[in-house]
């Protein structure tokens with residue numbers, strides 16, 4: 001039997017970004033567990049600045065995909081268009097979770113008035129990031145695969161399709177499903193941690 005930390009590290013390494021999905025349904029129960037993991041994430045001043053839209057309606061997904069492709073076609077950069085077209089193929093089969101944030105939550109930090117806008121933005125977005133990582137790990141622990149999709153959230157038309165209320169903004173999308181190309185944990189390219197870690201002061205090896 002593995003120790004707790006070995007099991008945890010195995011889960012962390014097993015999580016990989018899926019680039020394509022099978023047409024296989026994901027249960028509501030699994031989605032609720034993933035959202036429960038999100039709920040328990042840390043957030044600055046415990047603001048919990050998030051709300052979610054779970055999208056499984058094929059018509060809505062097609063509209064989101066179209067908005068994504070339209071935005072990509074307006075770009076001059078050919079690489080951007082190519083990557084977007086590849087990404088668009090993964091939007092229809094998984095459940096899409098639109099991860100929404102409430103920017104006004106920044107007013108609830110203990111020292112908001114003293115904080116520069118940039119620091120407030122950091123606290124808000126770092127809280128969102130910590131929560132999203134909980135979602136991804138919960139998906140892996142549920143035997144599912146996931147993709148963190150940033151680009152979709154920046155397209156105003158997507159917010160319109162989802163009828164987002166004006167005090168909320170899209171921060172990211174998380175696709176949840178069964179990957180069509182299972183990536184092994186060992187395929188993830190990562191720099192060795194001791195190349196990035198120092199002891200007591202920067203530059204002294206740990």
Ligand SMILES: Cc1cc2nc3c(=O)[nH]c(=O)nc-3n(C[C@H](O)[C@H](O)[C@H](O)COP(=O)(O)O)c2cc1C
Nearest residue numbers: 015016017018087147148149150151152183188189
């Ligand atoms: C903030 C953030 C934004 C990301 N946006 C996208 C995205 O728009 N599309 C995508 O396919 N992957 C996206 N990813 C996934 C990364 O490309 C992926 O995590 C990285 O290449 C490492 O691969 P791995 O997750 O399989 O270990 C994003 C990840 C993060 C943390």
